[in-house]
Structure formats: C-alpha cells, structure tokens
Amino acid sequence: MLRLKVTSFNRHILMFLKTLRLLPLLLTFASGSYAEPSYQAHSSLYQVVSDFVQNNIDPASNYELTIAPLDTRLRLAKCSQPIEAFTSQPQGLSPDRNTVGIRCNGVQSWSVYTSVIVRIFDQVMVLSQPVQRGELLTPNHVRLEKKDISKVKTGYFISQEQVFNKQANRYLAAGTVLHNGLTMEPVLIKRGEKIVIRSGNPAFDIRMLGVAMMDGVKGQSISVKNASSGRIIAAKVEQTGFVSIHQR
Structure with a gap:
C-alpha cells in the first residue's frame, strides 16, 4: 500500500483542490446575487398610451396618433402591477396636442409624462x-x-x-x-336701401315703406325708419327688400 506523507506543502495542495471543486457553486451564487436589474421596456409604455387614447376618443373617428418618444436614457423599474395611463386635462383628450401620464403603482412606483398628437x-x-x-x-x-x-x-x-x-x-x-x-349669411338689405315694412300679424297684412338704417342678413333684427312717420323701429330681415315687425 502506498502511503503519502502529509507535509505542509501537501496540505496546501489539498486545500487548493477543494477550492477548485467549490468554484462552480461560488460562481453560481455570485451571478444570482448580482443579477442585472429588470427595466420596463419603453415599447410597452407606448402601447399603454395608445390603448388609453383609443379608448377615450370616438371609435368611429378616422385618426392618427403620434407619441413623443421617451428619453432613451430613462430607466424605469419593471412594474409589478398593470401600468396605467391618465390625463389631468380638464377637457380630457382632444384633437391636436395632449399630455398623457404613465404610472406604476407597484412595489417600485414611478410616473412619467409624454406628449400625444391626435390628428382627426x-x-x-x-x-x-x-x-x-x-x-x-x-x-x-x-x-x-x-x-x-x-x-x-x-x-x-x-x-x-x-x-x-x-x-x-x-x-x-x-x-x-x-x-x-x-x-x-349673405347681406339681404343694405344701409340706406328702400324697403317694405310688413306686419307680422297673420290676421291682417299691413305694408309700409321705409329705409334701412343698417345692413342686415336673414333673421337679423335691424333698425329701419318708417318713411311716412319718420319713426325708427326694430324689424326682422325676411328677404331682399322686406322686413317684418310683430304686432301684439
């Protein structure tokens, strides 16, 4: 039987060999302890914003969305809860430029804002x-x-x-x-033009000549002068050359 004499040098060799056998386990433990942190992908945030906008505008609308990109250096912890989008605009989302927030209510909470242009x-x-x-x-x-x-x-x-x-x-x-x-609306009566003033009472029709004191469009109330009395009254424009007054 071969007997190995244990010396100080041999002890060091044995310790070195044991260390080599433990090395894979040590490396596995170290890699688990110092793993790279997990970040939220920006693409997932853009999808949340897109879904939020689509759910808050008329689905029958023909529209296009342009989402302003986030800073590529922005690192947000991966959210442990569903990510939410929101807006603090009193009128809600509207055509043109909007500010939309994105937030995480998970263990590591955070919130960011981006700009969204809605073209209808x-x-x-x-x-x-x-x-x-x-x-x-x-x-x-x-x-x-x-x-x-x-x-x-x-x-x-x-x-x-x-x-x-x-x-x-x-x-x-x-x-x-x-x-x-x-x-x-087109101007039907012009200032200084001679006009016919009619009574608006359906029971009888009274017509008087007058002069328009201002321009008027259909349905507008304008000032006219009664040609016989000189009295200025308010009358409603009906059509070219005609206004009406309502008798009570």
Whole structure:
C-alpha cells in the first residue's frame, strides 16, 4: 500500500483542490446575487398610451396618433402591477396636442409624462378656387376632400347645402377648409336701401315703406325708419327688400 506523507506543502495542495471543486457553486451564487436589474421596456409604455387614447376618443373617428418618444436614457423599474395611463386635462383628450401620464403603482412606483398628437380626419368642404371678401359661394367654388380637422375650432361643413349662398367674410385661398368662422349669411338689405315694412300679424297684412338704417342678413333684427312717420323701429330681415315687425 502506498502511503503519502502529509507535509505542509501537501496540505496546501489539498486545500487548493477543494477550492477548485467549490468554484462552480461560488460562481453560481455570485451571478444570482448580482443579477442585472429588470427595466420596463419603453415599447410597452407606448402601447399603454395608445390603448388609453383609443379608448377615450370616438371609435368611429378616422385618426392618427403620434407619441413623443421617451428619453432613451430613462430607466424605469419593471412594474409589478398593470401600468396605467391618465390625463389631468380638464377637457380630457382632444384633437391636436395632449399630455398623457404613465404610472406604476407597484412595489417600485414611478410616473412619467409624454406628449400625444391626435390628428382627426374627415370628409369636409374645401375651396377649389380662391374667393374674395363678400363673394357668394356657389357649387363651382367647393369640393369634398379628406382633411385634418384637428385645429378647426368651429363647426366645419360636410355638405354643399351648408355652404351655398353663404358669403366669405375675408379673402380665402384655394384649399381652405370651410367653417362657420370664415363665412356669414349673405347681406339681404343694405344701409340706406328702400324697403317694405310688413306686419307680422297673420290676421291682417299691413305694408309700409321705409329705409334701412343698417345692413342686415336673414333673421337679423335691424333698425329701419318708417318713411311716412319718420319713426325708427326694430324689424326682422325676411328677404331682399322686406322686413317684418310683430304686432301684439
């Protein structure tokens, strides 16, 4: 039988060999203790924002979303709870630019904000040629076209009937989206014009000659002078050359 004499050198060798056998276990423990932290993917945040916007606008709308990208250096801990999107805008989401928040209510809570542009498209009436101030709109002036109406603040027109015989209240270039803020009812009576004043009582019809003291559109109340008495009264514009007063 071979006997090994234990010396100080041999003891060191044996300890070294035991250390080598334990090395894989030590490395496994170290890699588990110092694992890289898990971060929330920015793509998942964009999806949450997109879902939030789609759930808070008219589903029948034809729209496009543009979400401002987050800073690529931003590192957010992976959320242990479902991520929520929200807005603090009093009017809620609206066409054009919006601020949307994203928050995590998990163990490591956080919140960030991003900007979302909502562009709404619709078939609307636009000018096919330029028109001058005061010019009456006709079928030759307009066409139906798909346009971004996100920044149109007043009611826009979607049919020819809404536009015809309206007057442009300023010079308008070709391609302009027509809306209430750009048009007005045509002036049917002009200041200084001779007019007929009619009684609005259905039981009898009284007509008097008069003079308009101001311009007027259909349905507008204007001041007129009775030609015989010289009295100035208020009357409602009915049509070109005619106004009416209501007798009680």
